[in-house]
Amino acid sequence: MEPISIVGTPKTPTVHFDNEKGKVEIKGRSIPENSIEFYKPLVDWLEAYLSNPAQLTEVNIQLEYFNTSSSKCILDVFKKLEAIYKSGNEVIVNWHYEEDDEDMLEAGEDYQSIIKIPFKMVEITE
Amino acid sequence: MTFNLQEWLTKHSKDDILFLFKGEVSSTLIADSLEVIEAKLEEASPKSKKKIYNVLVEALQNLYHHSSVLPEVKDINEKGKYAICILSKNNIGYHVITGNFVTNKQKDFLTKHLSHINELDKEELKGLYKDILDNQEFSDKGGGGLGMVDIARKSGSKLDFNFYNYSDNYYFFSLNVNIVE
Numbered sequence: 001m002e003p004i005s006i007v008g009t010p011k012t013p014t015v016h017f018d019n020e021k022g023k024v025e026i027k028g029r030s031i032p033e034n035s036i037e038f039y040k041p042l043v044d045w046l047e048a049y050l051s052n053p054a055q056l057t058e059v060n061i062q063l064e065y066f067n068t069s070s071s072k073c074i075l076d077v078f079k080k081l082e083a084i085y086k087s088g089n090e091v092i093v094n095w096h097y098e099e100d101d102e103d104m105l106e107a108g109e110d111y112q113s114i115i116k117i118p119f120k121m122v123e124i125t126e
Numbered sequence: 127m128t129f130n131l132q133e134w135l136t137k138h139s140k141d142d143i144l145f146l147f148k149g150e151v152s153s154t155l156i157a158d159s160l161e162v163i164e165a166k167l168e169e170a171s172p173k174s175k176k177k178i179y180n181v182l183v184e185a186l187q188n189l190y191h192h193s194s195v196l197p198e199v200k201d202i203n204e205k206g207k208y209a210i211c212i213l214s215k216n217n218i219g220y221h222v223i224t225g226n227f228v229t230n231k232q233k234d235f236l237t238k239h240l241s242h243i244n245e246l247d248k249e250e251l252k253g254l255y256k257d258i259l260d261n262q263e264f265s266d267k268g269g270g271g272l273g274m275v276d277i278a279r280k281s282g283s284k285l286d287f288n289f290y291n292y293s294d295n296y297y298f299f300s301l302n303v304n305i306v307e
Contacts, residue, residue, distance in 0.1 A: 010161070033156070033187055033190055065180060065183065067184060067273075068184060068276045071272065101176060102173075103176065103279075110256055114256060114260050
């Protein structure tokens with residue numbers, strides 16, 4: 001399988017998925033009207049990655065904004081990662097949020113309470 | 127009494143207007159509006175800025191996905207998915223005000239959904255958000271009214287809404303969201 005590398009736009013995030021290195025990164029803004037269109041290839045990639053994942057998958061989510069249309073797709077991404085974790089592989093999620101952005105911290109905690117994989121809340125200081 | 131759009135607009139244009147749009151909402155319009163609005167929010171505190179931006183994204187996308195097209199247009203300007211979006215400011219804080227046309231069926235759903243949201247406290251809203259997120263099917267149009275729950279959570283205010291009868295089966299849906307500075 002091939003890594004995914006997508007350059008961010010004002011409405012969609014920068015994405016780096018690397019199966020060799022076990023890196024999954026989503027950064028920037030995720031506010032498209034149709035999130036399913038954007039996230040489906042990412043969820044499909046993780047589904048394929050599930051059959052042969054790296055020993056440790058390190059996930060970095062660093063979103064400035066995301067809409068509710070994206071929130072379900074992000075949950076789908078986490079559910080694939082949870083499947084990788086449940087099949088006996090190491091997965092760590094680093095949920096980055098800007099200093100004082102309580103809403104983004106809370107959003108991370110919402111996912112943390114639904115998804116049974118280790119989450120680390122990482123505050124970004126200027 | 128028939129609904130007068132101009133009167134509604136005048137009534138909601140009293141404060142300091144930072145942004146006002148009326149017309150058909152498209153994907154490009156949302157992108158362009160958000161860029162303009164972001165520049166206008168430079169003076170808001172970083173915390174308020176994010177909240178206002180988030181509320182506006184959801185509000186504009188609600189208008190984009192759920193505005194109904196009027197079958198008989200009284201005024202040529204109200205064609206297509208006609209909607210209004212206002213961002214204003216006064217001494218209390220910022221206000222995101224939207225207006226769009228909905229069907230009777232949408233009015234029933236919104237009345238039930240928004241009244242329910244307004245009865246919930248912070249923790250209950252969090253619970254409802256997670257429940258919809260994890261348990262309901264989503265479509266390309268979004269899902270299960272999650273946007274309104276998010277607007278209520280981010281703004282921390284009750285949703286102030288009204289329906290005005292426009293014509294048979296059509297209502298003008300007005301929503302006012304306050305973000306206290």
